[in-house]
Amino acid sequence: MPDNPNPKRPHKLEDHLHGRDYDHSHDADEEVDHDHDHYETDGRLEDNALWIQDHVSLLSVGIDIGSSGTQVIFSRINLRRMGEELSSRYFVVSRETLFQSPVSLTPYRSEELIDDAELGAIIDRAFADAGLHPDNIDTGVVILTGEALRRENAEAIASVLAEQRGEFVCATAGHHMESMLAAFGSGAARVSHDSGKRILNVDIGGGTTKLALVERGKVIATAAVHVGGRLLVIDEARRIVRLDPAGRHLAAQAGFRWSRGDVADAASMERVAEWMAEAILASVSERSFPAEVQSLFLTEPLPGLDGIDGVMFSGGVAEYVYQRETREFGDMGL
Structure with missing residues (x-):
């Protein structure tokens, strides 16, 4: 059988300069000096490892213990890393309120003490009504304000709440x-x-x-x-x-x-x-x-x-x- 008068020239990496002909495959008998990695393009962007690294979603809880009222709010906070600026800093891009409890009267045991048992029950009811468990919480804050902050056991109660209802910050607002x-x-x-x-x-x-x-x-x-x-x-x-x-x-x-x-x-x-x-x-x-x-x-x-x-x-x-x-x-x- 005579030789092919027009033999196919070897396929080389330089054929892809400036992104030319990037989407192709090689025949089994083709002479090449490189391989291709083919990525699936029909998957969800949210499943991409790089996207996951730059986008963070946190479940947050805010517990406000005021002079007269106590309220609990659960939110979904979405953050994005400022990758285009070569920064590791994240900033909030959106927030969604998942559940907001009704305002309950802050319970007092006496003029000097907050009723810790009743306060804990109020917060536990909010978790139950939201269908959440403290283990679901990524971050959050307990804030004491006004006359509630003046009670002798106020800060101790807030610290216990922060520890038992999730890993978050205990703060007193001046x-x-x-x-x-x-x-x-x-x-x-x-x-x-x-x-x-x-x-x-x-x-x-x-x-x-x-x-x-x-x-x-x-x-x-x-x-x-x-x-x-x-x-x-x-x-x-x-x-x-x-x-x-x-x-x-x-x-x-x-x-x-x-x-x-x-x-x-x-x-x-x-x-x-x-x-x-x-x-x-x-x-x-x-x-x-x-x-x-x-x-x-x-x-x-x-x-x-x-x-x-x-x-x-x-x-x-x-x-x-x-x-x-x-x-x-x-x-x-x-």
């Missing part, structure tokens, strides 16, 4: 941090950013009132006042069952010398609530404070309150300000 968190959580920072306006956020909680001045989306000043809606609590018979020192002081400013066990009628409670409301208004509208208002500041007052374009309210009392809540809880929140 007055300035609380004010800043409230400004972001209420949406005041977003409103200020989107509108370019100067917004004052007034967060009235169970133990304290947090103030934040927001300009173009940035919190530029914060302050706190010792006025809150749950510093005094009565039972069904209108007997005082909880009276924090600050609550006793505020009642005295309104003309009442109350102690635990005393009866507080509706008209008297109304007078105390009015005095507290006037004190909050004075803290954000006057520059020369009366001595009784000045003594309520837990921080320095807010500077530069001129030119405020709008006021937003947050915290438990804000639910009544915006008429989203009508129930009574035996406190000064109304």
Whole structure:
């Protein structure tokens, strides 16, 4: 048989310069000086090892133990590594709320102690309702705020919760941090950013009132006042069952010398609530404070309150300000 007059030339690596003819295979009898690795192109991107390394998804829990309320929120946080900048830093690209528990009243055993058993039960119910176990949690935080932080066993309880309900951080929020968190959580920072306006956020909680001045989306000043809606609590018979020192002081400013066990009628409670409301208004509208208002500041007052374009309210009392809540809880929140 005569030789092939047009023999097929050997196939070499240089045939693929600049990416030419990259997607091909070699015949069994073909003379070549290289091999090809063929990757499956129809698989899920999320299954690719490089993609997995650059993208991290974490299951997070946030436990907020406040003066009056306790709430648990579970979230899915997605992070991406800044690989294109040759960095090992990850940043959050999205967050999804998986479950948000209803707000429960923070349980107290006495004026000095949080009821640790009841608090643990509240948090365990949140895990059960979310269909999650502490072993599922990748990260999270326990934050104590306001009057809850002042209880003798507060930090010890938070540390135990952080250890037993997942591996996460235990933190105590100071007055300035609380004010800043409230400004972001209420949406005041977003409103200020989107509108370019100067917004004052007034967060009235169970133990304290947090103030934040927001300009173009940035919190530029914060302050706190010792006025809150749950510093005094009565039972069904209108007997005082909880009276924090600050609550006793505020009642005295309104003309009442109350102690635990005393009866507080509706008209008297109304007078105390009015005095507290006037004190909050004075803290954000006057520059020369009366001595009784000045003594309520837990921080320095807010500077530069001129030119405020709008006021937003947050915290438990804000639910009544915006008429989203009508129930009574035996406190000064109304």
